[in-house]
Amino acid sequence: MTSIPDHEKQIRRIEASAQSRLPWWGKKTKSALFAFFGIAVAVVSLLVLSHLSSEISLHDVKRSLHAIPSGTLLTALFFTIVSFAAVALYDVVAVETIAPGRVPYHISAMAGGAGYAISNALGFSLLTGGALRYRVYAAEGIDIADIGRIIGTSWLAIWFAFTILIAVALVIDPTRIPWVFSFGPVVDQVIGTSILVAVAVLLYWLSRRERTLQIGRISVRLPSSQGALMQILAGLVDVAAAAATLYVLLPEGSVSSIPAFALVYVVAVALGIISHAPGGIGAFEATIIAGLGLGQNPDAIAALVAYRAIYTLIPFLVAIAGFVISEILRKRHILAGPTILAVRMFEPLIPPLSAGIAFLGGIVLLISAVIPDLHHRLEMLADMLPMPFLEMSHLGASFVGIALLIVARGLARRLWRAWFVAIVLFSLGAIFALAKGLAWEEALMLTLMAGTLLLFRDSFYRKPLDERFTLTWGWLASIGTTAFAILWLGFFAYRHVEYANELWWEFAWDAQASRFLRASVLVLTLLAALTINTVINGVGRSKLRAQPIPENVPDIVAASPRASDALALLGDKRFLMDPKGRGFVMYARSGGSLVSLGEPVGSDDAVTDLAWAFRGLADRTGTRTVFYGVGPEKLPLFLDMGLTALKLGEVARVDLSDFSLEGSKRQPLRYAARRLEKEGIAFGIISKDQTQDIMDELRQVSDAWLEMKSGSEKRFSLGSFENAYLSNFDVAVLRKDGAIVAFANVWRGADSQEIAVDLMRYLPDASSVIMDGLFANLLMAAKTEGYRWFNLGAAPLSGLSDSHLASRWNRIGSFIYRRGAEFYRFDGLRAFKDKFGPKWTPYYLICPPGLATPRSLIDATNLVSGSPFEVFKR
Numbered sequence: 022m023t024s025i026p027d028h029e030k031q032i033r034r035i036e037a038s039a040q041s042r043l044p045w046w047g048k049k050t051k052s053a054l055f056a057f058f059g060i061a062v063a064v065v066s067l068l069v070l071s072h073l074s075s076e077i078s079l080h081d082v083k084r085s086l087h088a089i090p091s092g093t094l095l096t097a098l099f100f101t102i103v104s105f106a107a108v109a110l111y112d113v114v115a116v117e118t119i120a121p122g123r124v125p126y127h128i129s130a131m132a133g134g135a136g137y138a139i140s141n142a143l144g145f146s147l148l149t150g151g152a153l154r155y156r157v158y159a160a161e162g163i164d165i166a167d168i169g170r171i172i173g174t175s176w177l178a179i180w181f182a183f184t185i186l187i188a189v190a191l192v193i194d195p196t197r198i199p200w201v202f203s204f205g206p207v208v209d210q211v212i213g214t215s216i217l218v219a220v221a222v223l224l225y226w227l228s229r230r231e232r233t234l235q236i237g238r239i240s241v242r243l244p245s246s247q248g249a250l251m252q253i254l255a256g257l258v259d260v261a262a263a264a265a266t267l268y269v270l271l272p273e274g275s276v277s278s279i280p281a282f283a284l285v286y287v288v289a290v291a292l293g294i295i296s297h298a299p300g301g302i303g304a305f306e307a308t309i310i311a312g313l314g315l316g317q318n319p320d321a322i323a324a325l326v327a328y329r330a331i332y333t334l335i336p337f338l339v340a341i342a343g344f345v346i347s348e349i350l351r352k353r354h355i356l357a358g359p360t361i362l363a364v365r366m367f368e369p370l371i372p373p374l375s376a377g378i379a380f381l382g383g384i385v386l387l388i389s390a391v392i393p394d395l396h397h398r399l400e401m402l403a404d405m406l407p408m409p410f411l412e413m414s415h416l417g418a419s420f421v422g423i424a425l426l427i428v429a430r431g432l433a434r435r436l437w438r439a440w441f442v443a444i445v446l447f448s449l450g451a452i453f454a455l456a457k458g459l460a461w462e463e464a465l466m467l468t469l470m471a472g473t474l475l476l477f478r479d480s481f482y483r484k485p486l487d488e489r490f491t492l493t494w495g496w497l498a499s500i501g502t503t504a505f506a507i508l509w510l511g512f513f514a515y516r517h518v519e520y521a522n523e524l525w526w527e528f529a530w531d532a533q534a535s536r537f538l539r540a541s542v543l544v545l546t547l548l549a550a551l552t553i554n555t556v557i558n559g560v561g562r563s564k565l566r567a568q569p570i571p572e573n574v575p576d577i578v579a580a581s582p583r584a585s586d587a588l589a590l591l592g593d594k595r596f597l598m599d600p601k602g603r604g605f606v607m608y609a610r611s612g613g614s615l616v617s618l619g620e621p622v623g624s625d626d627a628v629t630d631l632a633w634a635f636r637g638l639a640d641r642t643g644t645r646t647v648f649y650g651v652g653p654e655k656l657p658l659f660l661d662m663g664l665t666a667l668k669l670g671e672v673a674r675v676d677l678s679d680f681s682l683e684g685s686k687r688q689p690l691r692y693a694a695r696r697l698e699k700e701g702i703a704f705g706i707i708s709k710d711q712t713q714d715i716m717d718e719l720r721q722v723s724d725a726w727l728e729m730k731s732g733s734e735k736r737f738s739l740g741s742f743e744n745a746y747l748s749n750f751d752v753a754v755l756r757k758d759g760a761i762v763a764f765a766n767v768w769r770g771a772d773s774q775e776i777a778v779d780l781m782r783y784l785p786d787a788s789s790v791i792m793d794g795l796f797a798n799l800l801m802a803a804k805t806e807g808y809r810w811f812n813l814g815a816a817p818l819s820g821l822s823d824s825h826l827a828s829r830w831n832r833i834g835s836f837i838y839r840r841g842a843e844f845y846r847f848d849g850l851r852a853f854k855d856k857f858g859p860k861w862t863p864y865y866l867i868c869p870p871g872l873a874t875p876r877s878l879i880d881a882t883n884l885v886s887g888s889p890f891e892v893f894k895r
Contacts, residue, residue, distance in 0.1 A: 085323035107259035182256025190280035285312030383425030391511030414456035603627035611884035673859035693793035
């Protein structure tokens with residue numbers, strides 16, 4: 022083991038936090054509209070399903086379900102196994118095409134099979150197979166670009182299969198295609214034939230040589246014709262076997278044409294994905310019944326229920342069993358060979374799996390609350406409990422069911438409190454299941470689910486910092502569609518009961534319809550409250566207050582050779598302090614990121630511990646680790662953390678040991694200094710002991726400068742005009758006729774290593790060479806005082822490569838530097854600083870790789886100033 026465990030010990034002793042809100046409109050509005058569209062599809066599907074099954078009772082469906090032969094169930098289970106084996110093959114072929122030899126076959130196969138089992142049960146809006154695969158392949162060292170190609174290749178296979186099955190159906194039996202999917206037999210055959218010819222041409226094109234698909238700057242290596250054919254065959258086997266699972270369960274004679282059935286099945290799956298509901302429940306069933314004309318057939322409804330159990334529930338339970346066995350083996354410390362690989366593969370999937378367990382537990386309780394309990398059990402319960410306990414337990418079970426659907430999101434994010442609440446809810450759910458109807462099967466299932474979560478305890482350690490409760494729109498849509506589907510089931514179960522106002526107030530042991538109505542009101546009220554909370558609070562996090570500056574921070578800043586560490590005294594940050602008082606990290610939270618300003622401040626032996634502690638803090642709180650504006654010296658440390666580095670530009674530092682105003686290169690600076698003298702403008706440095714005496718004059722200059730710039734004070738990476746902050750520093754001033762016309766507060770590094778300025782402000786009618794003259798005088802004064810370096814600050818996007826071999830970020834940054842003059846004069850800023858003959862060193866944004874990189878950059882931008890270009894300025 023490395024020294025990381027020591028850092029973990031440091032992490033356990035440290036606490037802290039911060040954040041800013043993202044705009045409500047834009048991307049989040051689109052997410053909300055997409056979520057409501059999915060809910061609308063689900064609601065319409067449930068209304069259609071209700072209309073088509075208006076003459077069927079729950080009793081009829083139960084009887085049909087029990088009548089399905091065991092041989093038929095086993096056949097359906099066989100086709101399910103074949104389908105998931107084909108799903109696993111998607112990823113094996115995709116990985117070997119994109120990243121050959123880098124991931125063992127069994128790992129990619131498990132990623133495909135287990136990932137699909139979980140996402141199929143949870144629903145694509147909660148957790149996609151792509152997100153699961155990203156976690157697994159990233160752990161295997163595959164970079165984000167290749168992971169995207171793998172996922173894209175896998176999805177291409179299934180959509181190719183959908184397309185080919187539709188084409189075959191259109192060609193083979195166009196006369197029996199349901200009218201809602203048909204353009205007429207001749208047109209259908211032409212469309213189907215064209216699709217098949219296009220696929221054949223594509224395979225021939227791939228067979229000629231290795232092909233690459235170029236979309237803008239993104240290139241994807243396409244599989245060979247053999248690989249593509251294998252992917253297509255795997256997709257056909259997958260979809261055909263999945264459809265066969267349902268086909269064998271349907272009553273005899275219900276399918277008049279296999280091609281037409283295949284077409285309806287594919288459309289049903291697509292609509293199920295759009296609906297946001299777990300497994301597409303509701304939309305899938307409505308499409309199958311409407312497309313095949315199976316309304317008023319209880320055997321068809323029973324077949325769909327059996328299909329859900331066999332194709333959705335059983336694979337999910339198998340995935341749970343695999344996780345449980347893996348976790349037991351890990352805790353027994355008998356890892357060896359394949360077991361190590363299994364645990365390594367399974368661990369990233371524990372959060373989504375646990376979310377699925379909680380979601381499933383919530384569904385079990387909600388279904389139990391809306392369907393009738395067994396009468397003989399209610400009679401037994403009447404001898405043991407008073408009726409109010411029954412009524413309260415029924416409502417309690419409904420509440421716990423909705424609560425588990427909500428808590429599932431926290432489990433997916435590894436939150437400790439979500440894990441703890443889930444254990445409590447499962448325990449309460451088991452009690453309520455017994456108290457409302459002696460449902461011992463449900464109580465046992467919920468207890469086993471709680472035990473499974475207990476096994477996964479180590480995976481839930483994150484404790485967010487002062488975060489308001491909110492749900493994403495996608496998650497809210499999934500909860501909503503699930504709840505609506507279950508309430509529809511309740512109305513389906515009690516459709517034989519004639520509605521009357523008295524039902525709401527009827528309390529009796531056999532008044533189960535009344536209990537369902539009261540439970541439905543509770544569920545709908547909770548859903549409305551969740552929606553209102555999400556609309557009002559959005560999906561962001563609350564802003565954390567900056568903490569008071571700890572007592573030893575000024576002393577640590579004074580001992581630091583970096584002048585910019587003085588920003589710790591600004592008062593807008595929080596601090597992660599070293600337990601031994603050797604240093605600190607100054608940071609804030611923005612969006613989903615904890616952003617440190619620069620690298621840790623303090624002694625060399627504390628910097629490493631603090632960096633790892635900050636990494637651990639972000640991990641425990643479920644946020645991204647970001648270090649904004651660090652130099653190249655500590656890059657190996659950050660790379661060891663699994664983070665990546667984006668070059669933001671270069672910092673200009675003047676070597677004062679050989680700096681002077683003499684020579685032709687310094688002529689503009691000499692001219693500026695002499696012109697100020699001729700204009701009667703004198704330079705001086707006011708000590709920090711006297712800064713308070715001139716604060717009113719400085720504020721007048723600052724206010725005039727801000728008004729001239731039509732701007733506002735920046736924070737975090739720049740100082741702002743505040744009395745308490747400025748009183749910590751000496752102030753360089755330019756006076757004309759005794760009045761201050763320009764000033765800059767001076768940062769001083771320890772041991773005369775570095776000096777810099779922060780606020781640089783002047784009156785609008787001051788001299789045209791005011792800034793050149795101020796800097797010329799400052800540099801000469803710093804040299805006289807014996808300082809080694811003068812830090813002129815950064816030139817954003819400077820020094821980025823535009824080579825076609827460079828990273829995408831470098832090419833984008835270089836383009837902005839060359840073409841972004843209308844937003845900000847990047848080249849002009851560098852030219853100004855070049856007059857002083859500085860040495861340029863790069864500075865970086867350190868953040869997680871992959872999909873988290875652009876989010877981290879946006880969070881840092883919003884924290885610094887809210888402008889996409891201001892993030893680079895110093």
